[in-house]
Amino acid sequence: MDSKVGLPVKDDPADLQTQAPKGLITPPLEGVKPTAEAYQRAIRELTHANLRLRQLDKAKDEFISIASHELRNPMAIIKGNISMVLAGDAGEINVETKDVLTDVMIAVERQIRLVNELLDTSMIEAGVINFNLHPSIQMDQLAQLLVSSLKSVASTQSIEIKVDPPEKPLPAVQADHDKISQVLINLVTNAMKFTKKGIIEIQTEQKGDYVETCVTDTGSGIPKDQQDLLFKKFSKPSSPTPGTISAGSGLGLYISKKYIEKQGGDIWLERSEAGVGSTFCFSLPISTSSRAKQIAEEIKSLQSIKDVHFKR
């Protein structure tokens, strides 16, 4: 998409309000029979309001799409160029320059994550998230794959990440591969943030019609009074010790919860103890379960509604 797609000014919500049909909210006076003409007018006004809402909804979707493209592209360029300079592609750099650029890189990566999370959130709220369900996701294998990509970062922090092999072979779950990866990465990086050194363990287990995946850390734990807020938007636990700032938007767990719920599962804090660590778990329906079939139907029908909506 290019920047030519502008937002029509006429879709301003304030404008919509002023044009909203009057009198519809007030019910007809008791005992007074509405005339045929009043009915006609009401229908006209409702049709008009419906059309305006649809335009507004479309403008909002376009805005999200434009924002995501236009915000992310420059960041990808900044990140790419810095990584090239850091790799010495633009000539030798000295230790000090390298140090400065590494800080810039960390900030850019943080920024990318933040923008991604904000856009994920707005897409969740706009109901325009696409779920691409696959029936054959093996959670233990997925965890293994993700952990190997995080290991190098973890080792610099004296943290060991391991995936325990499941006691019994796991059945496949039905899920969106990318979104589940995002949830699991979120849980593991959260654990890394609050663990100075120690072990992060990932366990997978079948529980009835679901497969549960749990991430356990040996970190600082979450104070009781903050546990209820964990999955709320923009909430983040205060840092246990000054100087260990928990950089983040406070959206990660909120997004994770929405993603898991939409796929028919649940996510929760299993256990947390100050100074000992925390365990977060999430469940996903086994592909052959009736829950999985129900979710597949739900997502399919939502998708077809959206398709109709966009074709208009």
Next chain:
Amino acid sequence: MSKILLIEDDALFVKMYQKKFAHEGMELVAAYDGAEGVEKTKSDKPHVIILDLMLPKMSGSEVLKKIKDDPQTNSIPVIVLTNLSTSADEVNKCIELGVKETFLKTNVTPDQIVETVKKYAQ
């Protein structure tokens, strides 16, 4: 020398990759929209194509279809760059049309792209 075609509408992105590939001893040809991309695929015969799915005028999967429908160009390996807002449908279409790999544009580093390109450039 391997020749790479990058179909991408952002000039700064193109410039970055031009530098990167020059450094790696490869030639990068750029096309700034889908139509130009299809044209340059025919005229320049690149070894590998990097295709951004978010393009003006023609969608990424349409460009890909044109490249794959032409017997002269259908064997050229294509790597696709996606965006988080790219629909699953669009990505699936590209996979069905036989793209080699897909990368999230904001997450991938130039090194990863170069590595992947080297794998497919004969």
